[in-house]
Amino acid sequence: MNKHILILVGLFVAAALYPMTPAAFITVGISVLLFTGWATSWNLLGGWAGQLSLGHASFVGLGAYFVAIGSSQFGLAPWWSVLLAMLVAAVMALIWGKLTFGLRGPYFALSTIAIAEILRLIAINEGWLTGGASGVFIDTLPEPMGIDLFDKTTQYYLALIYAALTIAVTIYISTRKFGYELKAVRDNEEAAMAAGINPTVIKLKAFVLSGMLTALGGGIYGVFLSFIEPHIIFNLLFSVQIALTVIIGGRGTIWGPAVGAALLVISGEIFRTTFAQANMLLYGVLILVVILALPRGLVGEYAHRLIRKKYANRA
Amino acid sequence: MDYVSFFQNLSNGVLIGAVYAMIGVGLTLVFGVMRTINFAHGDFVVIGMYFAVVFNSVFGWDPYLTLIFAIPLGFIVGALIQKVLLARVIDAKPETMMLATLGLSLVIANLLLLIFGGEPKSVQVSYAASTISLGEIRISVVLLFAGLATLAMISALYWLLNRTEVGRAIKATAENRLGAELVGINTKKIQAIVFGLGMALAVTAGVSLIPLLFASPVTTGALFTLKAFVVTVLGGLGNIGAAIVGGLILGVVEVLGASYLDSAYRDAYGLLVFLAVLLVKPEGLFGKTVKRV
Numbered sequence: 001m002n003k004h005i006l007i008l009v010g011l012f013v014a015a016a017l018y019p020m021t022p023a024a025f026i027t028v029g030i031s032v033l034l035f036t037g038w039a040t041s042w043n044l045l046g047g048w049a050g051q052l053s054l055g056h057a058s059f060v061g062l063g064a065y066f067v068a069i070g071s072s073q074f075g076l077a078p079w080w081s082v083l084l085a086m087l088v089a090a091v092m093a094l095i096w097g098k099l100t101f102g103l104r105g106p107y108f109a110l111s112t113i114a115i116a117e118i119l120r121l122i123a124i125n126e127g128w129l130t131g132g133a134s135g136v137f138i139d140t141l142p143e144p145m146g147i148d149l150f151d152k153t154t155q156y157y158l159a160l161i162y163a164a165l166t167i168a169v170t171i172y173i174s175t176r177k178f179g180y181e182l183k184a185v186r187d188n189e190e191a192a193m194a195a196g197i198n199p200t201v202i203k204l205k206a207f208v209l210s211g212m213l214t215a216l217g218g219g220i221y222g223v224f225l226s227f228i229e230p231h232i233i234f235n236l237l238f239s240v241q242i243a244l245t246v247i248i249g250g251r252g253t254i255w256g257p258a259v260g261a262a263l264l265v266i267s268g269e270i271f272r273t274t275f276a277q278a279n280m281l282l283y284g285v286l287i288l289v290v291i292l293a294l295p296r297g298l299v300g301e302y303a304h305r306l307i308r309k310k311y312a313n314r315a
Numbered sequence: 316m317d318y319v320s321f322f323q324n325l326s327n328g329v330l331i332g333a334v335y336a337m338i339g340v341g342l343t344l345v346f347g348v349m350r351t352i353n354f355a356h357g358d359f360v361v362i363g364m365y366f367a368v369v370f371n372s373v374f375g376w377d378p379y380l381t382l383i384f385a386i387p388l389g390f391i392v393g394a395l396i397q398k399v400l401l402a403r404v405i406d407a408k409p410e411t412m413m414l415a416t417l418g419l420s421l422v423i424a425n426l427l428l429l430i431f432g433g434e435p436k437s438v439q440v441s442y443a444a445s446t447i448s449l450g451e452i453r454i455s456v457v458l459l460f461a462g463l464a465t466l467a468m469i470s471a472l473y474w475l476l477n478r479t480e481v482g483r484a485i486k487a488t489a490e491n492r493l494g495a496e497l498v499g500i501n502t503k504k505i506q507a508i509v510f511g512l513g514m515a516l517a518v519t520a521g522v523s524l525i526p527l528l529f530a531s532p533v534t535t536g537a538l539f540t541l542k543a544f545v546v547t548v549l550g551g552l553g554n555i556g557a558a559i560v561g562g563l564i565l566g567v568v569e570v571l572g573a574s575y576l577d578s579a580y581r582d583a584y585g586l587l588v589f590l591a592v593l594l595v596k597p598e599g600l601f602g603k604t605v606k607r608v
Contacts, residue, residue: 106352110544114590125579278428284421291415
């Protein structure tokens, strides 16, 4: 048991009560929770394993498309489609990682962009597979035990469970050997190898887990949107958004992605009318501020100062 | 096989590739001395495009005439960006600076969006559809101008790098920053100069291309940033000659791919070649050092 679990339980209860408050913005809540989930999943690879991916929108798209096509063409229930999507995401991450983990630093980031862009072009051009550039509609969904999946409150709770799951996974990993192996690979690959760790295997595990969890969130996103357009869901800027959410919040921390998601989605809502389509301006400005003033991200910097203070008092 | 149309495509590919080369040379030059990939490079190209659009709509200037101002302004703004922003993170991990340029890219693209709106803009010139016949092959005047602008800029760069003291200092900094500092080169100044040169090259490419295509703030920038990555990685990052060849290859692959294979995948051909090079020979087609990157 550690304090993170207590915080998670507390936040979970608070968030579960949120839709009952009179002035609840449910859709904003869903966005915050989905971004928290994606960012936390991204963090496993990008923060803990230190591999900067700018292609995670592909996994969101994968999950969303599986749910949409599963329901519109095969009459498959969304939970089976999502499971299938997670399996495919795992295989995709495995192949993707095998191909690109030989590359380091900027080269890895560039390769993720290239692969994600190729997947986007496939989604747009292969109409028989994806419904093409015009997108796919979800018009009917089953009602398990009388629960309406089109209902925004239902979707809110699905997103909440998803976000909590990704954070719980991160907390679990942070206490396990795997968490230390991830950090070792991130901080110094040669030293990790000398300690008997196979960096490629560790990175692959992180990528597979990260991809699967991102696809799961993508499935919920598909139900939430109920209309999926390849231009939007496979967009490079969407991948950038996920990555920057974590970097602004704090890479390799447990709560950084959640803080980043809450900050960025909510301030995005506040400035929606001011900036209209130019809402990514906020990400640009914040990432510059973080890089120049808070290189560890908001949560990372906070934790760092807390530790310094603690040991300063002790000494 | 129809030879006339093949050579027609080839000449188009080479000319458009020349412009890609100019963009790629800027990126590779910056990588050489700063060891970072500039994600805002495509947005610099778009800045050039909008510069020409503004001068054309306000003063009615021909886009190529605006180069008189665009090149020096691009240089100054680029140098300022390096001095004010990137110089602060020069000693951090290369990834940090890459993220800084990514932030810069988002800021530039979205500011352009706020100022000019999302509607694509272009410049209409009277000679847009004019061609020069070379036997049976017709060469677009605009593409020819763009190719000539590239030739002029790259020749000037060649002269600067090989025949001037500043150029030698740039090459020394690219080869070994510490060593360059030890022999008395102000590498901070060199980095600012090089970033300025990179931006000037990108702006020139943007101005040269604007009669051919429409500029929209966010998507065009990302497109050209990707193209610049492809061009430079093809040849090997940091190698100017290789970036020129990489640009020509990309131009030809795109045009030939679009006309003989599926034109919907025009942008994918370059990316596929890019990915293949990255995976098989990450040091680039002409890279000499064989090491894990």
